[in-house]
Every structure is written in C-alpha cells, then in structure tokens.
Amino acid sequence: MKALLFTAHGGPEVLTVADIPAPHAGPGEIRIAVRAVGVSPADDALRSGAWKSFFPIPLPYVVGVDAAGVVDEIGAGVEGVRAGDEVYGVRVAGGTTAEHVVFDLWAAKPAAWTWSQAGGAAGGVATAAHALDELGVRAGSVLLLDGASGGVGAVAVQLAVARGARVIGTASPANHAFLRDLGAEPVTYGPGLAERVGLGSAGGAGLGSAGGAGLGSAGGAGTRVDAALDVGGHGDVTELVALTGTPDAVRTLVAGNAVHGVRLIRVDPAGVPAALASAARLADAGRLAVPIAAEYRITEGAAAHTRIARGHARGKVVITLGAE
Ligand SMILES: NC(=O)c1ccc[n+]([C@@H]2O[C@H](COP(=O)([O-])OP(=O)(O)OC[C@H]3O[C@@H](n4cnc5c(N)ncnc54)[C@H](OP(=O)(O)O)[C@@H]3O)[C@@H](O)[C@H]2O)c1
The missing domain is CATH 3.90.180.10 (Medium-chain alcohol dehydrogenases, catalytic domain)
Structure with a gap:
C-alpha cells in the first residue's frame, strides 16, 4: 500500500x-x-x-x-x-x-x-473533550480558549458551547469573525490578554470598554473566567492563571507551557471512543462542524x-x- x-x-x-x-x-x-x-x-x-x-x-x-x-x-x-x-x-x-x-x-x-x-x-475531538472534562466545563461555565481558531480550538469552542458554556476565544483579528460563527466571543491573543478580557472587578475595565470591540461585559465590571485552556502554546500562561485565579483551573496542550503549576493535557485513550461517538451525535444534530x-x-x-x-x-x- x-x-x-x-x-x-x-x-x-x-x-x-x-x-x-x-x-x-x-x-x-x-x-x-x-x-x-x-x-x-x-x-x-x-x-x-x-x-x-x-x-x-x-x-x-x-x-x-x-x-x-x-x-x-x-x-x-x-x-x-x-x-x-x-x-x-x-x-x-x-x-x-x-x-x-x-x-x-x-x-x-x-x-x-x-x-x-x-x-x-478525531484528534481534535479526543483532545478537546478530554480537556473540557478535566477543566469541569459545564452549563454556565465561562471558558477561555487561548488559540481557539485552529484544528483543536475550533472543535473545543463548539464542544464547550454544546455543554452550555460561555466561550471566549483568542485568535488573530483575521479569525475573529470565524470564531463568532463557531459561537465564541473573540479577543486578540498576546501580552495584555488578562487586561483585555477583564480581571474581575479589580481591573474594572473589561473588554466591554475597549472601544466597543470587546466582550461587552456590562458596566465594565470585567469578565469572570472559570477555566482556561492554552491550546496553541504560544502565549504566557501566567495571564491565564491571573484570569482564573488559580493554576488548577488552567491546562495546556503544549509541554513547554506546563509551567507555574499549569498542567499538561494527556488524553486518556480509554475515553476516546465515547468522546468520538458523542461528537458524532452532535455533528448529526448540526451542532459540530x-x-x-x-x-x-x-x-x-x-x-x-x-x-x-x-x-x-x-x-x-x-x-x-x-x-x-
Ligand atoms: N496535549 C495533547 O494531547 C495534544 C493533542 C493535540 C494537539 N496538541 C497540541 O496543541 C497545539 C494546537 O494544535 P492545533 O492543531 O489546534 O494548532 P493550529 O491549528 O496550528 O492552531 C493554533 C492556534 O494558535 C493560535 N495562535 C497563533 N499564534 C498565537 C499566539 N502568539 N498566541 C496565542 N495563540 C496563537 C492560532 O490563531 P491564529 O491562526 O488566528 O493566529 C490558532 O488558533 C499544537 O501544539 C499541538 O501539538 C496537544
């Protein structure tokens, strides 16, 4: 062959x-x-x-x-x-x-x-489903995906939305409309991410105040983030720890970024067939492209x-x- x-x-x-x-x-x-x-x-x-x-x-x-x-x-x-x-x-x-x-x-x-x-x-589904499980993403969760527009991120956005989570996704500006179509609220990655998303009430600014182009956090109170996944491995995970308040609420897909208490995702093969079958059901329901x-x-x-x-x-x- x-x-x-x-x-x-x-x-x-x-x-x-x-x-x-x-x-x-x-x-x-x-x-x-x-x-x-x-x-x-x-x-x-x-x-x-x-x-x-x-x-x-x-x-x-x-x-x-x-x-x-x-x-x-x-x-x-x-x-x-x-x-x-x-x-x-x-x-x-x-x-x-x-x-x-x-x-x-x-x-x-x-x-x-x-x-x-x-x-x-399959690789993206298996990885994203495992990461969302480890982070405890469920209805009402606010999830930040850093690097949301690639092969794994695009699937992770949709799986998290299907769970009922609010998803904030980083990408280059050219991919913001793409992220919106998937169901995420886009923000640009890179230094200052924690400030752009909003550090709870402490920072006060939040994305909603940034020239109207941000996440629309009402009253500039900032955005609470329950969990964050470093998808691309390009950014500074300390920004994600600052947003969630603890490294326990942050995971990375990239070994080099498993620092400052942030743990690396290692997909458990035992969970893969069920994750793939579940994703297939979502796809046939028109909820996972x-x-x-x-x-x-x-x-x-x-x-x-x-x-x-x-x-x-x-x-x-x-x-x-x-x-x-
Ligand atoms: N641990 C595991 O089990 C596991 C499993 C699968 C994959 N992975 C790893 O996960 C990573 C992502 O895979 P992928 O297939 O999704 O990659 P990909 O398709 O190349 O996507 C990379 C993402 O990173 C974004 N990005 C680029 N520069 C960035 C920056 N400076 N800061 C933040 N984000 C940035 C991209 O946004 P723009 O395109 O908009 O710039 C895109 O959203 C890879 O390193 C892969 O090896 C790990």
Missing part, C-alpha cells in the same frame, strides 16, 4: 510516498481503507525532530494520528461494526497517512461530515506540512486518499 513517510528527520522535503506492507487488524482492532487524514502541528514537530529528545519515534515513520475511512477488516473480539461501515478514529502510534490503517479507538462517522471533515476531526482550512493529496505531503508549519490555519489541514 502507499504511505506518506520519512526515513530521516528534516524539513517537509524528507516526506515521501512509499510502498509498504498493509497492516492487518489484530484482536480488538479494525482496519479501514483510508479516505482522509488530519495534518497537525504534532506531525510537523515529529518530522522535523523537534520532539526527538522526549518523544522518540521509530524510523521510517508514517505520519498522521487520525483518519476516517471504510472498514475492510475486523479483528477477533470486535463487535458492533461491519465491513463497509464508515468510521473515524485515532491511532496514537501514528501511521494513518496510508491507504490502510488499523484502529483500536474509533466511532461511526457522522453522516453530516464529509470525508475530509471526519478525517481531520469541522472547518477545513486546506486539502491536499498524499503526493502533496510536503505542501501540507509546509502549510501547517506556517500556522494561522482556519480549522484543519487534511490529506485525502482514494476517490476524489
């Missing part, structure tokens, strides 16, 4: 499409014929070698951790799924940018999503990685396989 892999760390040009043996479904696993795969900043970091000191990977390495496709093999002990079913899922060990992939964490693909949307969804920033074919892997490294995508970058 064809797979997108690299044999040595380096720039996007080290990616190559090679023929490798197809995997087979072992006990508890299914195999799919892949139709679409998500591309994420983690793929870029794994390929470049940026993570090799703390997350070594075997080479050659087939890139990608999530995918969607059609079930074509079922391992021993697997129930509730048949050949021909359409599914989306995650493979923690990677290897999903290939014509076939074996999953042990999956759910039925929602009919509402295209293949690209399903292929790019997966915005697609760009689509590439497997032969365009270097271009896809170059796009993800550039940042500022609006939603997911995906690679599609099989029929156009």
Whole structure:
C-alpha cells in the first residue's frame, strides 16, 4: 500500500510516498481503507525532530494520528461494526497517512461530515473533550480558549458551547469573525490578554470598554473566567492563571507551557471512543462542524506540512486518499 513517510528527520522535503506492507487488524482492532487524514502541528514537530529528545519515534515513520475511512477488516473480539461501515478514529502510534490503517479507538462517522471533515476531526475531538472534562466545563461555565481558531480550538469552542458554556476565544483579528460563527466571543491573543478580557472587578475595565470591540461585559465590571485552556502554546500562561485565579483551573496542550503549576493535557485513550461517538451525535444534530482550512493529496505531503508549519490555519489541514 502507499504511505506518506520519512526515513530521516528534516524539513517537509524528507516526506515521501512509499510502498509498504498493509497492516492487518489484530484482536480488538479494525482496519479501514483510508479516505482522509488530519495534518497537525504534532506531525510537523515529529518530522522535523523537534520532539526527538522526549518523544522518540521509530524510523521510517508514517505520519498522521487520525483518519476516517471504510472498514475492510475486523479483528477477533470486535463487535458492533461491519465491513463497509464508515468510521473515524485515532491511532496514537501514528501511521494513518496510508491507504490502510488499523484502529483500536474509533466511532461511526457522522453522516453530516464529509470525508475530509471526519478525517481531520478525531484528534481534535479526543483532545478537546478530554480537556473540557478535566477543566469541569459545564452549563454556565465561562471558558477561555487561548488559540481557539485552529484544528483543536475550533472543535473545543463548539464542544464547550454544546455543554452550555460561555466561550471566549483568542485568535488573530483575521479569525475573529470565524470564531463568532463557531459561537465564541473573540479577543486578540498576546501580552495584555488578562487586561483585555477583564480581571474581575479589580481591573474594572473589561473588554466591554475597549472601544466597543470587546466582550461587552456590562458596566465594565470585567469578565469572570472559570477555566482556561492554552491550546496553541504560544502565549504566557501566567495571564491565564491571573484570569482564573488559580493554576488548577488552567491546562495546556503544549509541554513547554506546563509551567507555574499549569498542567499538561494527556488524553486518556480509554475515553476516546465515547468522546468520538458523542461528537458524532452532535455533528448529526448540526451542532459540530469541522472547518477545513486546506486539502491536499498524499503526493502533496510536503505542501501540507509546509502549510501547517506556517500556522494561522482556519480549522484543519487534511490529506485525502482514494476517490476524489
Ligand atoms: N496535549 C495533547 O494531547 C495534544 C493533542 C493535540 C494537539 N496538541 C497540541 O496543541 C497545539 C494546537 O494544535 P492545533 O492543531 O489546534 O494548532 P493550529 O491549528 O496550528 O492552531 C493554533 C492556534 O494558535 C493560535 N495562535 C497563533 N499564534 C498565537 C499566539 N502568539 N498566541 C496565542 N495563540 C496563537 C492560532 O490563531 P491564529 O491562526 O488566528 O493566529 C490558532 O488558533 C499544537 O501544539 C499541538 O501539538 C496537544
């Protein structure tokens, strides 16, 4: 089968499409014929070698951790799924940018999503759902997502809104209308974030007073923030701690930002199938979209990685396989 892999760390040009043996479904696993795969900043970091000191990977390495496709093999002990079913899922060990992939964490693909949307969804859904659970986000919560417009953030906004939370999301100004469409109140990221969002009654200003462009906190009383998730890992987490009042109410997705008592999110695989199934129900109810920033074919892997490294995508970058 064809797979997108690299044999040595380096720039996007080290990616190559090679023929490798197809995997087979072992006990508890299914195999799919892949139709679409998500591309994420983690793929870029794994390929470049940026993570090799703390997350070594075997080479050659087939890139990608999530995918969607059609079930074509079922391992021993697997129930509730048949050949021909359409599914989306995650493979923690990677290897999903290939014509076939074996999953042990999956759910039925929602009919509402295209293949690209399903292929790019699973990593973001699994991560966002786990983070919202750890932060205790529920109806009435005020959640700040720092870096809300990317692959994980766009999903996290919608999952939190579906729980009944009020969501404040940071993005570059060009992505503010996009965040509003997803259900978040946009604010620009970067130094001074705590002041822009509003530090309770102490600061007094809040976003509502900032030239009318802010969050509309009535009377300039500032905005109470119950929980904050550092999605992109670019900002200063002490601003998030200042907004929530405690590092216990803050999590980060990026290891380098797990400082000042802020803990790193580590997704528990045991919760992934239920999170994917729940997200699929929301999607079919019209409450969870997966915005697609760009689509590439497997032969365009270097271009896809170059796009993800550039940042500022609006939603997911995906690679599609099989029929156009
Ligand atoms: N811990 C885990 O289990 C886990 C799981 C999945 C992903 N991750 C990590 O999570 C991170 C985010 O993934 P992603 O796919 O959502 O990335 P992405 O699609 O590249 O999105 C990055 C987000 O960061 C924003 N951003 C850019 N510069 C910023 C700045 N200076 N301050 C604050 N925000 C800024 C972007 O906004 P604009 O585009 O508007 O500039 C965008 O909203 C990656 O580092 C990934 O490796 C961790």
